[in-house]
Amino acid sequence: EELESVVEAQSEQIETLEDRFLDLSARVADGRNLGVCPECNGPTEKKERLFRSDTIECLRCGEVIHTY
Structure with a gap:
C-alpha cells in the first residue's frame, strides 16, 4: 500500500x-523561434501566418505544439 x-x-x-x-518549449519557440517537440524531440519553430x-x-514530425 505504501x-x-x-x-x-x-x-x-x-x-x-x-x-x-x-510550456517551456512553447515559450522558447515563442521568443527565439526554436524549441523541442515533446513527441519526437525534434526542433520546433514558430510559424507566423498572415490570415490564420x-x-x-x-x-x-509536423506536430502543432501551440496555436495562438
Missing part, C-alpha cells in the same frame, strides 16, 4: 514535469 502511494505521487510529479517541459493563427510546429 509503495502504491509512492508510485502515485511519482506519477503526478512526472505529469507536472511534462507539462512544464511543454500563428502556431508553434515541429519541423520533424
Whole structure:
C-alpha cells in the first residue's frame, strides 16, 4: 500500500514535469523561434501566418505544439 502511494505521487510529479517541459518549449519557440517537440524531440519553430493563427510546429514530425 505504501509503495502504491509512492508510485502515485511519482506519477503526478512526472505529469507536472511534462507539462512544464511543454510550456517551456512553447515559450522558447515563442521568443527565439526554436524549441523541442515533446513527441519526437525534434526542433520546433514558430510559424507566423498572415490570415490564420500563428502556431508553434515541429519541423520533424509536423506536430502543432501551440496555436495562438
